[in-house]
Amino acid sequence: MELCSFLTLDSFIKDPLTHDFMRKALLMSSLVAAVCGFLSSYLTLKGWALMGDAVSHSVMPGVVVAYALGLPFSLGAFIFGVGSVALIGFIKQKSRVKEDTVIGLVFTGFFALGIVLVSKIKSNIDLHSILFGSPLGISLSDVKQTIFISLLVVILLLIFRKDLMLYCFDPRHAKTVGINVFFLHYLLLTCLSLAAVVGLQSVGIILVVAMLITPGATAYLLTDKFDNMTVISVLSAIISSLIGIYVSFWFDLETGGSIVLAQTFIFLFAFLFAPRYGIFKLKKLFAGYK
Amino acid sequence: METINYQNFRIEAENICVDYNGKVALYDANLRLKPGQICGLVGMNGAGKTTFFNALTGFVNISKGKIRINGESVRSAQKDQTIAYVPQNEGIDSQFPISVWEVVMMGRYGSMNVFRCPRESDVQAVKDAIERVDLTDHLSTPIGNLSGGQRKRTFLARAIAQRASILLLDEPFSGVDIRTEKLISELFIQFKNEGKTILLSTHDMIHVREFCDLVLLINKTVVAYGETSEVFTPENITTTFGGISPDSLFGPES
Incomplete structure (x- = not known):
């Protein structure tokens, strides 16, 4: 019995690795998860969850247009991602409508434009893979692009990690000591758009926001140190990706949904049992037995 | 015409106006502070205290007027680390x-x-x-x-x-324990001796009398500005607080 379950676990992990597409999917999704997880710490602390949702939905028409014109999809996505935020800022400034309303109406507008474009262009664009992701069917050119963008985002975040932390924590102080807050704002926005672009391949446009906020929120419950938060966020994102892909392989489930569901479960676990901030504070529980 | 020697002043704000999307938050405000001076910024909520700080740190742009920090622009003050801002705990x-x-x-x-x-x-x-x-x-x-x-x-x-040679403090005494209050008071005296210039906003009238050489009373614009002993009068305070008598602000002690 013991041996039998061991073999099952062994094959559970190793069997999928015999497939080329699975190895690729596991590697690429882990990379994407790491990038999104890293950024996630900043977005959670800055309170940009809604902004993440907005940008990730707004890239849709960009992706479609880029595909139709034969350009790298990341370029189109990036332009529309940053464009949506600029538009949100503009409408907010020039009207009396509240910010969350503006965000909601701009991104749904962009998203709708994307869907209409897909139906009109009807080329070889696979709406399903844009909406729900297709980590198992990622092409070689997509792999190259994903690696390039991921590295770019990670390098930017590493160089400016302290400035971005300060920007999230106390932008006024940043400005007072001569740090370019405008630049940091757009840097974070750029990273957000780029991360959304690579993230949507794993889990699709609809769920990519989860990649950008859930790992950060999980980590926030588990630590009081910023550096630890980043590490936990990245690790939980990678682990969720691996779990999601394996589960979807064995049980024939939608991969993107499985990845995000794994993240949600890890968050719930932290929510319930985090040592300091969980509902059942584990530290206290154990202290009772000592 | 008199030419002003900016070198004498740490902070020099001349007729500054700030508006947020057309809504005026502060207009025609003036302030001049020298090294070693402590100035209290007093006004109601929404009177423009935080806006004044924001203008001096360059966090918001002024729509009119001129700000000189050590005779230079706000931007070069930022580069030179001239101004430090101590936020409100709530901020x-x-x-x-x-x-x-x-x-x-x-x-x-x-x-x-x-x-x-x-x-x-x-x-x-x-x-x-x-x-x-x-x-x-x-x-x-x-x-x-x-x-x-x-x-x-x-x-x-x-x-x-x-x-920094200039300290801007937003409500330094709000929500602090007695030990901290004492420590801050001692630091103020040290800062003054070190020649630092301090601008602090406060709701507490007793602190103004205690620490501030100068006081700037504002209500969207300057109601009164000058030496604390001269300017900090019941009449001026009443005007600043829109008709509320200073008795209710000072508490029973004064």
Whole structure:
């Protein structure tokens, strides 16, 4: 019995690795998860969850247009991602409508434009893979692009990690000591758009926001140190990706949904049992037995 | 025509106006402060105190008027680390996962390289600053675990570490314990002796009498400005607070 379950676990992990597409999917999704997880710490602390949702939905028409014109999809996505935020800022400034309303109406507008474009262009664009992701069917050119963008985002975040932390924590102080807050704002926005672009391949446009906020929120419950938060966020994102892909392989489930569901479960676990901030504070529980 | 020698003044604000999307927050405000002067900024909520601070730090743009810091523009004051801003406790996210040491180190960011790698001198400046506010036992404590007074001292230490010659303090005495209040009072005297210029906003009239050489009463614009003994009169205070008599503001003691 013991041996039998061991073999099952062994094959559970190793069997999928015999497939080329699975190895690729596991590697690429882990990379994407790491990038999104890293950024996630900043977005959670800055309170940009809604902004993440907005940008990730707004890239849709960009992706479609880029595909139709034969350009790298990341370029189109990036332009529309940053464009949506600029538009949100503009409408907010020039009207009396509240910010969350503006965000909601701009991104749904962009998203709708994307869907209409897909139906009109009807080329070889696979709406399903844009909406729900297709980590198992990622092409070689997509792999190259994903690696390039991921590295770019990670390098930017590493160089400016302290400035971005300060920007999230106390932008006024940043400005007072001569740090370019405008630049940091757009840097974070750029990273957000780029991360959304690579993230949507794993889990699709609809769920990519989860990649950008859930790992950060999980980590926030588990630590009081910023550096630890980043590490936990990245690790939980990678682990969720691996779990999601394996589960979807064995049980024939939608991969993107499985990845995000794994993240949600890890968050719930932290929510319930985090040592300091969980509902059942584990530290206290154990202290009772000592 | 008289030419002003800006070198005499640390802060020189001339007829400044600030509006947010057409809504006027502050107009025709003037202020001149010299080294070693402590000035109290007094006014109701929404009278433009925070806006005044924002204008001096360059956090908002002024639509009219002129601001000179040490005779230079606000931008070069930012580059030179001339101004330190100590926020209100309510103005910061106390749940942010950051330690006392990291917050105080942020005071040095402006003079570090792009990676913000602390040099020996930065580490020493941070150590000294934390010692001055008596938080040496809390170096790695997350700010979320500090009391209101300890958090206030953390941000004061950040300003000290920055070695700024101008300190702007938003409600330095609100929500702090007696020990912190005493420590801040002592620091003010030291800062004054070091020739620092201090502008502080406060709701507490007793503190104004106690520390401030000058007082600036504002209600969207300057109601009165000058030496505390001359300007801080019941009439002026009543005007500043829109008709509320100073008795109710000072409390039973005065």
